[in-house]
Amino acid sequence: xxxxxxxxxxxGAATAIAAVSLAAAIVPGASSGVTATPAxxxxxxxxxxxxxxxxxxxxxxxxxxxxxxxxxxxxxxxxIVEHYTGNDSYGSAYETFARxxxxxxxxxxxxxxxxxxxxxSGVIHQLVSLRLMCRHTVGLNWTAIGIEHVGAxxxxxxxxxxxxxxxxxLTRWLQARFGIETRNVIGHSESLRSPYHxxxxxxxxxxxxxxxxxxxxxxxxxxxxxxxxxxxxxxAAAELDQPPPAKRRVRLGRSVRGRPIEALELGDPRSRRxxxxxxxxxxxxxxxxxxxxxxxxxxxxxxxxxxxVNALNPDxxxxxxxxxxxxxxxxxxxxxxxxxxGHRGDQQYPGPRPLSEPETRIAxxxxxxxxxxxxxxxxxxxxxxxxxGGDVRLERRFAKLSGLPLRHITPYPGTATRWQNHRLAGTxxxxxxxxxxxxxxxxxxxxxxxLLALAEPG
Numbered sequence: 001x002x003x004x005x006x007x008x009x010x011x012g013a014a015t016a017i018a019a020v021s022l023a024a025a026i027v028p029g030a031s032s033g034v035t036a037t038p039a040x041x042x043x044x045x046x047x048x049x050x051x052x053x054x055x056x057x058x059x060x061x062x063x064x065x066x067x068x069x070x071x072x073x074x075x076x077x078x079x080i081v082e083h084y085t086g087n088d089s090y091g092s093a094y095e096t097f098a099r100x101x102x103x104x105x106x107x108x109x110x111x112x113x114x115x116x117x118x119x120x121s122g123v124i125h126q127l128v129s130l131r132l133m134c135r136h137t138v139g140l141n142w143t144a145i146g147i148e149h150v151g152a153x154x155x156x157x158x159x160x161x162x163x164x165x166x167x168x169x170l171t172r173w174l175q176a177r178f179g180i181e182t183r184n185v186i187g188h189s190e191s192l193r194s195p196y197h198x199x200x201x202x203x204x205x206x207x208x209x210x211x212x213x214x215x216x217x218x219x220x221x222x223x224x225x226x227x228x229x230x231x232x233x234x235x236a237a238a239e240l241d242q243p244p245p246a247k248r249r250v251r252l253g254r255s256v257r258g259r260p261i262e263a264l265e266l267g268d269p270r271s272r273r274x275x276x277x278x279x280x281x282x283x284x285x286x287x288x289x290x291x292x293x294x295x296x297x298x299x300x301x302x303x304x305x306x307x308x309v310n311a312l313n314p315d316x317x318x319x320x321x322x323x324x325x326x327x328x329x330x331x332x333x334x335x336x337x338x339x340x341x342g343h344r345g346d347q348q349y350p351g352p353r354p355l356s357e358p359e360t361r362i363a364x365x366x367x368x369x370x371x372x373x374x375x376x377x378x379x380x381x382x383x384x385x386x387x388x389g390g391d392v393r394l395e396r397r398f399a400k401l402s403g404l405p406l407r408h409i410t411p412y413p414g415t416a417t418r419w420q421n422h423r424l425a426g427t428x429x430x431x432x433x434x435x436x437x438x439x440x441x442x443x444x445x446x447x448x449x450x451l452l453a454l455a456e457p458g
Contacts, residue, residue, distance in 0.1 A: 039172035047125035049098040049113060051132060058100070058110035059133050066200055067142045074133045077178050079144040079196050080171055080185045081137045082212045082220070083114065084151045086369045090119040093150055097127055103135075107353075110135060114146035116170060122162030124170050137191050138207045139199035145174055152371065153305070154216040155270040168223055175224075182224050187212025189250065203358060206254035209365050210263070213250060247296075252309070253362040256325040259314040261362055263307050267300030275455040276307045276372035278363070281330050281379070281416070283316020283323070287434040288378025294448045301456040307370060312359050322347055324357055331377075332412060333360045336419035350414050367420060374454060375429035377416055381436030382409075388417040390428030394454060398432065401450035409433075 059072035085093040097113040113134045117125045128134045136146030149167060151157040158164050171185055186194060188209040199205045212220075248265040255261060277295065279288035292310040300306040311317050315325035323329050327345035332338070335354035342349045355361050367375065374394060385399040387408040399406040409431070411418055420429035432447075439447070 041173050042169040044124045044126050049127045055100050055110045072133055077143055077145050079140055081144045081146050083188050084149045084157055084211045090150050114148040117148045118163055118166050119150050122166040124166050138204050139197040140191055143196050182221050187217040189213055210250050210369055255315045255359055257315045263309045264296050266306040267304045269305050271303055271305040273457055274305045274370045274372040276375040278312055278377045279310040281312045283313045283321050285380035287380050287439050291447050294444045303457045304455050306455055328357050330360050332414040333357055334414050334416050334419035336422050338414040373427055377431050379433045382433035383435040384433050386431040388430035389421040390430050394428050395430045398450055398454050401453055402447050
């Protein structure tokens with residue numbers, strides 16, 4: 001199928017999209033029918049967000065740029081994408097979708113939205129007409145219906161019986177209405193695997209999000225196919241009472257040169273206590289990678305959902321340079337006090353605009369999805385814990401446990417911690433500068449114990 005799309009790419013983007021649709025329908029083992037049992041229409045509250053002519057024209061311009069399609073209408077959708085909001089507030093999610101403001105990545109209109117939003121009580125809210133395209137999944141908006149669930153994680157949603165039953169009921173009704181196969185009901189994290197994925201903007205061609213993992217969606221698709229939503233929710237609750245998986249590797253996206261950027265999730269995915277660790281953002285400061293691997297080799301503390309991203313800048317690590325493959329210092333590109341200075345390739349060049357780099361956008365997306373209670377960014381070689389603007393008690397505790405002094409580094413524009421502490425009130429992100437060179441086994445053990453002790457509840 002990939003070769004077919006490449007052959008037809010030269011005859012225009014709209015034709016290529018049609019070719020993708022045709023190829024997806026004729027791949028070996030494909031079925032033209034719907035694999036889930038049809039369902040009646042569920043109760044749906046009409047909670048429409050404003051979608052006037054202005055927003056429709058913005059959607060049309062977006063479709064022209066990203067898909068080569070001169071329209072804003074959603075015609076014969078082939079995919080359903082399941083999302084979760086990353087928080088527990090229906091009102092906050094509704095306001096985010098209702099405000100038609102430029103996104104922070106491309107400063108592009110229309111604003112993000114979803115066709116449906118299912119709240120924690122299981123009420124299905126329709127936000128946007130199914131006749132309209134809606135911005136919810138890069139590469140798939142041209143042919144996908146978006147369903148958002150209010151919740152902070154996969155486990156939040158599938159452990160909520162009312163919400164899960166409503167989700168399955170709505171999804172199965174949409175499948176029956178539009179003839180969408182169960183294998184084309186996907187989580188946002190699976191968007192790059194879809195045969196319908198098409199994105200003309202190169203910087204976004206490999207972008208995805210972490211919500212609704214492949215493992216979760218495999219279970220969800222089995223429940224859809226069973227045709228019995230209530231039994232599925234009971235099975236979900238029973239499964240969630242079992243010990244959660246000890247480790248789960250998540251593909252977050254790709255670097256400028258296409259290298260994978262991954263996270264390892266350790267511990268209990270149901271826990272609301274999220275802790276996030278970035279081992280390396282500057283490619284010539286790699287001691288944190290060794291520390292991340294040492295953390296991965298041990299079990300996470302109970303009651304914690306611990307995420308480890310060893311190398312956010314794999315291109316820089318490969319070339320042993322501070323910057324990424326486009327000569328940008330990733331820790332100067334976050335949208336807090338960002339400013340333009342220097343030139344491409346300079347040690348601290350901040351890029352042409354905030355969040356200009358795919359690696360930074362991957363970090364931003366993960367942080368906003370997890371909303372971690374604690375985030376630690378490892379650097380080198382100053383050998384200290386920086387007072388980065390979060391909860392100084394946590395910074396002081398890590399300094400004491402690690403044996404590194406607590407100091408204050410003059411803040412630079414566009415840093416990850418500066419943005420994160422401003423954006424996520426009540427959470428703490430701070431920098432740990434490890435000593436120069438490769439850490440000894442004894443130092444690794446001490447830093448690892450300090451990290452895990454800080455992650456523990458209480």
